[in-house]
Amino acid sequence: MAKRVEAANVTAYYGGFKAIENINLTVEPKTVTALIGPSGCGKSTFLRSINRMHEVLPGARVEGNLTIDGQDIYDRDVDVTAVRRMIGMVFQRPNPFPTMSIFENVVAGLRLNGVRRKSILEESAEKALRSANLWDEVKDRLGKPGAGLSGGQQQRLCIARTIAVEPQVVLMDEPCSALDPISTLAIEDLMFQLKDKFTIIIVTHNMQQAARVSDRTAFFSIEKTGDPGRLIEYDNTQKIFSNPAQKKTEDYITGRFG
Amino acid sequence: MGDTPQRSAHAGTGGTGVATSHEQPAGASARAAERFGNPGRPGGDLGGGGGLPRARAFGAERAFRGLTMAAGTTVLVIIAAIAIFLIAKAVPALRANTESFWTFEGWFPNDDPPKFGIGALAFGTVLSSLLALFMAVPVALGIALYLTHYAPRRLGNGLGFLIDLLAAVPSVVFGLWGRDYFAGPVADLSAWLHTYFGWIPIFGDGPYGSSILLGSVVLAIMVLPIVTSLSREVFRQTPTANEEAALALGATRWEMIRTAVLPYGRPGVIAAVMLGLGRALGETIALALTLGSTYAISFNILASGGNSIAANIANRFAEANDTGRGALIASGLVLFAITLIVNITARAIIYRRREFTESAA
Numbered sequence: 001m002a003k004r005v006e007a008a009n010v011t012a013y014y015g016g017f018k019a020i021e022n023i024n025l026t027v028e029p030k031t032v033t034a035l036i037g038p039s040g041c042g043k044s045t046f047l048r049s050i051n052r053m054h055e056v057l058p059g060a061r062v063e064g065n066l067t068i069d070g071q072d073i074y075d076r077d078v079d080v081t082a083v084r085r086m087i088g089m090v091f092q093r094p095n096p097f098p099t100m101s102i103f104e105n106v107v108a109g110l111r112l113n114g115v116r117r118k119s120i121l122e123e124s125a126e127k128a129l130r131s132a133n134l135w136d137e138v139k140d141r142l143g144k145p146g147a148g149l150s151g152g153q154q155q156r157l158c159i160a161r162t163i164a165v166e167p168q169v170v171l172m173d174e175p176c177s178a179l180d181p182i183s184t185l186a187i188e189d190l191m192f193q194l195k196d197k198f199t200i201i202i203v204t205h206n207m208q209q210a211a212r213v214s215d216r217t218a219f220f221s222i223e224k225t226g227d228p229g230r231l232i233e234y235d236n237t238q239k240i241f242s243n244p245a246q247k248k249t250e251d252y253i254t255g256r257f258g
Numbered sequence: 259m260g261d262t263p264q265r266s267a268h269a270g271t272g273g274t275g276v277a278t279s280h281e282q283p284a285g286a287s288a289r290a291a292e293r294f295g296n297p298g299r300p301g302g303d304l305g306g307g308g309g310l311p312r313a314r315a316f317g318a319e320r321a322f323r324g325l326t327m328a329a330g331t332t333v334l335v336i337i338a339a340i341a342i343f344l345i346a347k348a349v350p351a352l353r354a355n356t357e358s359f360w361t362f363e364g365w366f367p368n369d370d371p372p373k374f375g376i377g378a379l380a381f382g383t384v385l386s387s388l389l390a391l392f393m394a395v396p397v398a399l400g401i402a403l404y405l406t407h408y409a410p411r412r413l414g415n416g417l418g419f420l421i422d423l424l425a426a427v428p429s430v431v432f433g434l435w436g437r438d439y440f441a442g443p444v445a446d447l448s449a450w451l452h453t454y455f456g457w458i459p460i461f462g463d464g465p466y467g468s469s470i471l472l473g474s475v476v477l478a479i480m481v482l483p484i485v486t487s488l489s490r491e492v493f494r495q496t497p498t499a500n501e502e503a504a505l506a507l508g509a510t511r512w513e514m515i516r517t518a519v520l521p522y523g524r525p526g527v528i529a530a531v532m533l534g535l536g537r538a539l540g541e542t543i544a545l546a547l548t549l550g551s552t553y554a555i556s557f558n559i560l561a562s563g564g565n566s567i568a569a570n571i572a573n574r575f576a577e578a579n580d581t582g583r584g585a586l587i588a589s590g591l592v593l594f595a596i597t598l599i600v601n602i603t604a605r606a607i608i609y610r611r612r613e614f615t616e617s618a619a
Binding site for chain 2: 051088158
């Protein structure tokens with residue numbers, strides 16, 4: 001289920017603006033990797049390049065090499081929708097489909113994959129909701145609108161929607177930044193469970209969160225506004241937070257950034 | 259200021275100034291303030307220990323509230339006045355009618371005794387409007403989706419401008435164009451349809467010419483810009499977050515539109531279609547020029563004939579005597595009722611899904 005993600009010399013542009021430059025890193029299967037760094041350093045851009053969501057924006061493009069278990073996802077012959085099915089994504093703000101019920105939200109991805117059998121959909125929905133620690137809270141109101149849930153529940157609903165299609169890799173772009181501490185904790189617990197099955201890459205501004213949930217941490221930074229973001233240091237989380245090799249990393253995690 | 263003795267005496271309740279000022283009508287305290295040379299502004303003696311400043315009795319807030327309320331009331335007054343006028347004029351004509359107003363197929367209100375029926379007109383109105391929507395809505399939604407989700411931005415803006423321009427063409431131009439130039443091709447199309455699809459009852463035999471089909475096609479072209487413009491705005495408002503959610507699940511462009519854009523835009527599209535239907539139902543001169551002005555109910559949309567309530571009013575008003583005008587006004591009332599039913603139906607459709615659409619906002 002889980003796969004290795006390798007980035008080699010990944011550079012991404014927004015039109016003429018170079019957002020990240022020469023990112024090289026390897027993410028091992030069944031681990032949680034945190035991407036940290038100041039705002040605008042390109043960590044979200046890098047994350048969005050991994051499932052080819054970056055190119056959705058007009059004028060945006062990616063150069064370099066990104067492979068999943070050795071397979072180039074930017075290969076000309078690769079179907080972009082297949083890449084996105086393999087690499088799921090959870091966004092910063094919970095974004096359940098407002099017109100769909102909780103159940104329909106969870107199975108939206110399966111329906112896109114052509115699954116029609118009601119029994120399969122129900123089974124997968126329950127499994128995904130259980131994995132997202134949401135089942136007990138919503139099992140009696142699966143027909144109600146997904147947007148009627150609380151923010152934390154909505155985000156777990158989005159996680160359920162993402163893992164229902166059984167991706168190999170799950171990308172999370174600041175999944176807790178719009179949530180209260182209790183919901184945040186629920187999602188962090190969830191990440192621990194999910195890494196048994198998935199490779200997880202998470203962007204976060206919360207360094208305690210990075211320290212708590214991740215096995216490895218990548219620190220991104222920029223020299224100054226307008227410069228492309230670069231990967232400064234990538235190591236075991238424990239090492240990054242206790243004894244970073246780079247001065248810049250240390251300054252950032254101890255709050256002396258800038 | 260709260261315990262100004264004169265103020266209390268004026269209010270006549272003996273309570274504190276703060277309490278009584280709330281009970282006074284807006285004008286009263288303003289007059290009081292004027293009379294005693296007191297500007298009456300809140301915070302006039304801030305920090306004086308005289309309690310909280312009084313709520314402003316009269317100001318921009320109240321004035322604006324009054325203005326907006328007056329504007330709102332005007333609508334009701336106008337509608338009521340029109341309704342009273344229409345009913346007052348229609349009733350005598352309906353009384354004089356010697357045939358059934360609902361079922362009689364013909365329009366002779368100027369004769370003695372007057373004979374007229376609304377059936378064929380109402381039927382023609384609804385049939386031509388529905389046909390027009392049937393042709394226009396799929397095209398309009400296609401254009402709107404293309405402009406918002408497929409076309410390059412600059413092309414999209416340019417095309418959108420052209421569509422809006424189409425809406426500004428006066429309907430008499432569409433009518434003349436339909437009658438003088440478009441009637442030929444539509445007659446050819448009618449013959450073709452009858453030859454190959456004649457087994458469908460609506461594609462009956464000729465003579466072809468000023469038919470319901472011609473009227474509907476012209477109507478469709480007129481309705482197209484409204485439905486397109488509104489749908490385009492609706493589709494444009496789809497939250498990017500939802501579109502990205504669909505794409506990130508591995509949706510193709512069309513699947514994303516189906517999953518995120520169309521469901522989100524549904525109430526707005528229904529509203530757009532209803533506005534289009536409203537225009538089609540009320541369209542007068544284009545149909546007066548393109549329909550055959552007959553008074554028979556027929557499902558054959560190819561043969562010359564057809565009529566609509568509004569077109570009939572335009573065609574017959576000049577020649578009408580008192581009863582004739584009353585009869586036309588009565589037909590206008592029926593058109594009003596049809597429009598009302600259409601709008602109520604649309605509201606009901608939107609209302610049924612409110613649980614989902616409201617949480618979307």
